[in-house]
Amino acid sequence: MIQKSSEALSRRAFLGMAGAATSMMVLASSCSKNDDDNMMNNGVDLGSGDVGILNYAYALEQLEAAFYTRVAQSPYNGISASEKALLTDIRDHEIAHREFFKSALAGAAISNLEFDFSAVDFSSRASVLATAKAFEDLGVSAYNGAGKLIVTPDYLTLAGKIVSVEARHAAYIRDLISNGSFADNTVVDMNGLDTSRMPADVLAVAAGFIKTKINASNLPR
């Protein structure tokens, strides 16, 4: 039933939304000429409504994919065969997520973001895994927090399909750092609930790694 409904969410439906979003962006840019420069000079605009949330997810997947691409290109010292294989898997999952959002959003997709990973020592296992852990936990909390902002049920299902994979990544990375920390009390509270964060909080954390300025002011709250 669920599979049928997500298959029914055709590319055309996405494109239809994308068209609407594009015309809204054109409208926004034309009105900004008469107004002040708030809308134009505030970085890459994620947009509003469900498209905004999808672009927000797209931005985070771009970040993760770029990070793991670097990890796979220059594996850290002493990496085991198993770690290399599974970190490459994660890279492929994040690229799959990124490209999925790019295709789904089509004309409404934000541009390619630029990243700054200068804080990461890619030769160091500890540095790479600490960053990976931060990104995966952040990703899980971002999808969990954005869920209630999504209006279209099929998009919520899609977000759900991705967030559990991010949670699997988070658990694996955490276990690599310290076996048994897959769901410790730094991310899971006394009710057994994972962490959720709203977009502004997530982007504030991610901003340290993203060169491109992102304007999230039109996202639903």
Place this chain on the structure above:
Amino acid sequence: MEFQHIINEIKKVDPEMPERLSDRRTAMKSFAGIGAKIGLAALPFFIGSIFKKAYAQSGPSQNVVLDVLNYALTLEYLEAEFYAMGIAKGTALVPAGAPAAAIKTIGDHEAAHVEFLKTAITASGGTPVSKPTFDFTAGGTFANVFSDYATFLAVAQTFEDTGVRAYKGRAAEITGGGDLLTAALNIHSVEARHAAHIRTMRKANGFGDVKPWITGKESGIGSVVQASYDGEEMSTQAGINIVNINGAMISASAATEAFDEGLTKEQVLAIVGPFIVQ
């Protein structure tokens, strides 16, 4: 009071109004805080805007929310009792140290989920379903579930992966469900963390050639649990083929791993049915 009078008036034209309002727990919560923050004279205006909010948003009905929460509670009862019984066997079943600690962490979470969901259901105006009687051998299929570590972990993996799919399969029904949706999502990702760890434990012990994520529809267990994995082999999402998408080298395996799939209520009940005596 004026407020009650307003509600009674609306009830005359919309008998379902109180139900709609009670779905809007956050709206009502903000209403409760309003009196303290602003003068009473301004109240009617705020009441009006809350009503508008409650009607304008297209959220799930109270019945749907309660049905989903009670469904989740049934699955959490299953998991919580399973781990509690496993832990009670001590080191005869789960080796001391990291394995026992991990099973305790997971068991504690499942027990917490049971309590949380009971509270959430009651607070939403419903009645929590009572705990079924379970048979974790599933009528003898897993006869040694509490004496053989490999079988115990195989059943644990199946429960966790099924749990992830169960929450995912019904999330869309509570779209717009506010904080209750967030809570369900926060449980969903914890189940995924559990699943990843149990899968890692099975791999480390040589019990199954599995990764923390699900490849194709492989269980790494056997045909007896296949229903929990069927459908995971999807490599197309929303009409978009993920294999080699946009020129990226994405294998068919990676394409299926990158997205977990939901299960319907009927599929999940068929899977857990053999474990439920009554």
